[in-house]
Amino acid sequence: RKEVEQDPGPFNVPEGATVAFNCTYSNSASQSFFWYRQDCRKEPKLLMSVYSSGNEDGRFTAQLNRASQYISLLIRDSKLSDSATYLCVVKGDTGRRALTFGSGTRLQVQP
């Protein structure tokens, strides 16, 4: 079983739609959680950190459920520029400094 699992997609949605991505992680000792965005043939860029209380940044909302080891990302009012691969990322406790990435979920927003 992979440490971080994501639905690979692709998710094809019209502009203005709301889309949700889910992710599960296997290491219950994980401490930090992130969503990164990666455009085709570019580097991953930090989209947002995910906090236990949930957090929002404009059209983006991230949720964490530690009991279920589940992370989500909600994008409201999708824009064409949101088309990218979204990577769910988990970091272990202080002894494990590496980021563990899911394989990514591809989003294609269509006009």
Place this chain on the structure above:
Amino acid sequence: DAGVTQSPTHLIKTRGQQVTLRCSPKSGHDTVSWYQQALGQGPQFIFQYYEEEERQRGNFPDRFSGHQFPNYSSELNVNALLLGDSALYLCASSLDRGRRNEQFFGPGTRLTVL
């Protein structure tokens, strides 16, 4: 404020050769991590350098080695290249005492092994 830089951007090598990739971290950062990203996959952690020492290592063979210099820049060396080493190699920098150790990635070096 310069972000993370990597060189070269592209590289073509043949099996058995050796390669060195370079990374300069974001200004103010002291920690460098290296990742390998195969096509269609998420990045896989190779190792992390802090205070010029390898602090943590992922599941990669000894053919992969690295170095960090006093100015925090880093090199990744791969010996005896295999076809399967073809990938995007990403460097990420962070501040050891930074908020949540958020890591910021450079543009990567695309390595093709023929």
